[in-house]
Amino acid sequence: MTIDLSKYQVRTDLALEAQEMAALGSQIPGVWNESTNDGGILVTRMHIQTDEGARRIGKMPGHYVTIEVPELRKGDTELQDRVATSFAREFEAFLTRVGVQPNGSVLIAGLGNWNVTPDALGPLVVENVMVTRHYFELMPGDVSPGYRPVSAIAPGVMGTTGIESSDIISGIVEKSKPDLIIAVDALAAKSLDRVNTTIQIADTGIHPGSGIGNKRRGLTREILGVPVIAIGVPTVVYASTIVSNTMDMVFEHMKRQTSNTQPLFGVFGTMQEQERLQLVREVLQPLGHDLLVTPKEIDMFMEDIANIIASGLNAALHEAVDTHNVAAYTH
Amino acid sequence: MTIDLSKYQVRTDLALEAQEMAALGSQIPGVWNESTNDGGILVTRMHIQTDEGARRIGKMPGHYVTIEVPELRKGDTELQDRVATSFAREFEAFLTRVGVQPNGSVLIAGLGNWNVTPDALGPLVVENVMVTRHYFELMPGDVSPGYRPVSAIAPGVMGTTGIESSDIISGIVEKSKPDLIIAVDALAAKSLDRVNTTIQIADTGIHPGSGIGNKRRGLTREILGVPVIAIGVPTVVYASTIVSNTMDMVFEHMKRQTSNTQPLFGVFGTMQEQERLQLVREVLQPLGHDLLVTPKEIDMFMEDIANIIASGLNAALHEAVDTHNVAAYTH
């Protein structure tokens, strides 16, 4: 049997996971990497520099920063503050990279559906972020130094508005003329333990098909005319991905206890990861349940991670907001 | 003492109340009126035909329909269905009047702040209305006859987005090109017993300063290039209005029991309504509490009235949706 492998890739919106799958331990040409670990906060900076690297990994060329905090779901507020500070620091580097001035205006677009908890990351961040643009419009002389104009909108999803969210954002951009767009969206991950423990920042914008809801059009500099920084958090995993991942882990686990693979798994053990994933999907599809699944406590996790991102954005966007008191600016 | 009366009018967004105050029982030239009462549902159709009429009443020239249902707050679902049907019938007349074809596309703009319950009418209607435009975009051949393209957006308020809601709507109109805009907004009434028992429809659009939040720019045909039908429900009353109204009622009540006014109220009784209202405001202002107030059960009322309007809109906008099964299309 022949398999169209491209259709049967494990689906992930995290560049880090895509690279892990593509590299299998080796280095991919045209891709630069760096990692630091600061007290349980693992920051990986990746630069996909060439089209070849992009093709291999399956993500657009550009800069990606991934902040992984395995303990983040435990609800420790002190750790949350440290993550917000880390996030703010990394985000500031992106502001410099895309060339936005300290007084440049910013539109935060919170993508996703606020009625579907794991898809509500964008709307939740929008609800918690400091909005200042109207002060600059209504009483420009009265705004304290150290702030920039920030506006924020949650455009909803096509199923509830009838309009592509990219069209809504594009219309608002033409009227309000921001210098930068920050697009926040919930993502699908490969690994269940990255759900709500990981934040990705990228200067590539949002591309069609990424995120939880199926975007048909993207949010990119090409489309909108201004730079777009994307912020994402994985909040769901495909059921088929969980199964396929765990099978791999089971195989690894059993292999470690013996030397001969063949009799352990037979033909099944010799299949490529993609072939096995196809098999899993074939089996799940007719039952209609290759569902996107999410941990049952997702309601509580969402609130926390949205606050971390909102706090971090407030600190990164306004010089007058300090990364040390960053948590005070949201509720 | 001289009083700038224009500043001290009782504030109401209902044309019906404005007319009552201006007319004091007599007929205002250039204003046409008609009322029908169908089992507890009082429908008043008003046409402000001349600028003189508009000036006297303090509302824009145009058609206004007011549906008053004193029993509406009792939560009777059978009555709610009848009101939805009445509303649908009146609304259809507006569709004909502004010249929108049965297949003309419609954008419903739900104004107001969803975090402030009495200001959340617009967002609640948007959440409950049938949205169909994306079916026409994605699979135009597959849409059953009897439907038109409807999109819906809740643009938020300037305090939470940083952008004028009229700019957001205007940007979306340019991208999605609707033939008609329906703007839904919460209103301030003069009379506490009209709160959540009254629906107003008008073909004048939304004008600056109307509604609960202070709009600085309007939503009108002039600004947006397409007709705008406004739907409003009073959900709040100014504290000063309640006081002033009740004082008037007290005076009326006492007068009915005697023939000589002078000794009953002295100088106070001979003041004009506006003078007394000014006095009340002077007294309330320094304490900072000329608040907009709302009944304590507002949470429950809002859900019901938003459902009535959403059901009525579904029936009025789509030929395939019957006014008799109108309630089934929302949740």
Place this chain on the structure above:
Amino acid sequence: MTIDLSKYQVRTDLALEAQEMAALGSQIPGVWNESTNDGGILVTRMHIQTDEGARRIGKMPGHYVTIEVPELRKGDTELQDRVATSFAREFEAFLTRVGVQPNGSVLIAGLGNWNVTPDALGPLVVENVMVTRHYFELMPGDVSPGYRPVSAIAPGVMGTTGIESSDIISGIVEKSKPDLIIAVDALAAKSLDRVNTTIQIADTGIHPGSGIGNKRRGLTREILGVPVIAIGVPTVVYASTIVSNTMDMVFEHMKRQTSNTQPLFGVFGTMQEQERLQLVREVLQPLGHDLLVTPKEIDMFMEDIANIIASGLNAALHEAVDTHNVAAYTH
């Protein structure tokens, strides 16, 4: 390696699934079964008559009715009404079975945590059900015939109240003296496609360890002194269960395409289901992610299923409420 199989059973709160696993196609002595399918609504009535049957299946002796509606997640309101009617009919049989008179008073206990969406079934049903007991207390002469006293309480979970929910219910039972308790709770299923498509009714009460939150004490006739009918809906599945289930399906699928099992899966293929499940758990545990997972649209499903149960209970509990207009009594 030896495995304590009892520890590694696939976890399910559905008696139907437990029986499927225990029976493997054959009949279990002491267990009676009957199924009917009425236009997409599959009703299975099971009676575990003996201790031997109970031990084999791993569920308490008693009557279990399972209503399965694979299409239920599609949001079809007409189907929802039919399911409510089916549920009401089956529930009425339980009322007769436990010997509660038509005017016997009922306490509905909605177990679970309203802050965790998939655990909020009980609180959501409590919010939607008709409560009438206070009318009987305050104006006993004025209640129309055909109603019985119904009270309803959501006692919360130990993590948020600090008190066992069974202690709270028990205290309320002593004060309010109901003749019957109906306990509603969210369940864990084996099969992802039973999540929010299945309702279980049982006359066994609620036993420790069942449901999503870990109850330490049960709600049973022995503890509370009155009969307890339990209503449950599976809303979550263990990640390990999904993996293990899918592996089985993959094996079945591959076997169907060949005759020789051995070379296909090797040692792995010859393992017992429990051994494989243990392996899966061993692999998932250190990563801390044998999570309870739930479909991402769980928010929407919960509202619908809670309404179906509330409507069905209203019709079953009050003679004056007809199973044909059953949906009208909730909002």
Place this chain on the structure above:
Amino acid sequence: MTIDLSKYQVRTDLALEAQEMAALGSQIPGVWNESTNDGGILVTRMHIQTDEGARRIGKMPGHYVTIEVPELRKGDTELQDRVATSFAREFEAFLTRVGVQPNGSVLIAGLGNWNVTPDALGPLVVENVMVTRHYFELMPGDVSPGYRPVSAIAPGVMGTTGIESSDIISGIVEKSKPDLIIAVDALAAKSLDRVNTTIQIADTGIHPGSGIGNKRRGLTREILGVPVIAIGVPTVVYASTIVSNTMDMVFEHMKRQTSNTQPLFGVFGTMQEQERLQLVREVLQPLGHDLLVTPKEIDMFMEDIANIIASGLNAALHEAVDTHNVAAYTH
């Protein structure tokens, strides 16, 4: 005309306002008073020592502390923290007064209806307070020193549960045996500017007819067998109270500008406050709108004040929780 004055008192649940109305500037025998003002936080400690004092004021004998913070509705988080600290200090004095030991167990009862925003104070405090009792039950050896067992329950209202909230609390008290009950409830005030700016603490428990919902039975030491400390915040005002109050202020205002009262207001001006209130109610009643009204931003105010109380309770109840980091313990 003769008036039953007792029926026409301005309704207030604040002992401070009741005293102001009764005293009219003079001292009431048997009532002790003390006030301090600390940077915008006005604390008044009142002790109604005799039955005569209680009769005059219309409140039960006991200790009342009122914390008034006119600026509290402005959303200043630094001020909120200071108020939480003040509240904690005053509350600790009550703990000492009722004789509860530092390790004595506490049940917090959050009265009111969570579906009616201004009545949701109790449920909101319950949701935000630290609950610890289950740790003492499940792993008594592992609890750090400096904590006491705290449980918390929101019993709902009779209209939604069918059971008196005092019966529910009483049943739970018998099962969980707390040493102290803290009852939190929303109140009605006389003055609109005390809404959500004032906290009252009293060692008298909750009496029938107090609070927003009409309690038919109280929560007192006599009924429950353990001391009951009540915490209340005014969140609503009767429409008739607003009108009546403002009329008084208008009269005061006009009197200050002239020396002769008679011609200013006539008979109306010579009426007693109660007579005028009766008149106002007579006028409002037939229209069915002597409503409880609340500021339109009540949603936002409720969250803030509930957090202040929850933070203050955490600090007052647990020695290990410091009044300086008090805000960190809630979300």
